Amino acid sequence: MPVPYGALIPLGIITAMFGVSGSLLHLTKTYAHEGKPPRYCLDNWDKQMMERDKRLTGSPHRQTSEPIAPKEFTTNSVWYLTSKRILWQ
């Protein structure tokens, strides 16, 4: 029986669909995290550090290694307004 070359057409379409949806997922994740892969397995330390990064640079994903913080950093913390609960994870 001859090789069914016609079956490669729907196979190619399905492969292209997988590729397109995977690429769109990767693009949206990268766009949402300012060009970096998403953070995962975040514990309370990492969440609080990301909030600190946001206070320093305006975004939880942006990093800077300036030794001295800008003036606004001393007064822009909402920590004292939040209800502090001890979360065990």
Add this chain to the structure above:
Amino acid sequence: MAVPKNPNISDYAFVDPTPMPAEIPKVDEVGSTSAPLHSAAYFIGAYCKEYNEDFMLCKNENNDPAHCLKEGRKVTRCAIDLLRKLRENCDKEFEAHWNCLDTNNQEFHRCRAPERKFNACVLSALKLEKFIPDSPQGKPPIHLKENPLYS
């Protein structure tokens, strides 16, 4: 329909209407974000050991924030000093290492190659060595292990 936001990240600008009282001495805060701090962590531990231990012992006595402000100021100033020195002497290797950490979820074991270069540079320029406390005796510490199984 509002997209639910991350509850751990504040989403509006806030200015504290009750800043510190004037009699407390002012100190510049550490301005580096999480990736450079992770990268410099063991060197801050080596360079600022006495100030850090003072602060922890003081906190051990009394956990009230107002009790340990003086020791805390010393810790902050020491960390700022070390960050300045790292940027002056080893800026390229430092930046390479924390950029690598930034794209790898801040996990050390995924960035050993830039870390080795950075540790060598800091050892030659600032004579600081990375030491992991409580690592098992008799075996090389994890950052010096040759051919680890995972990365």
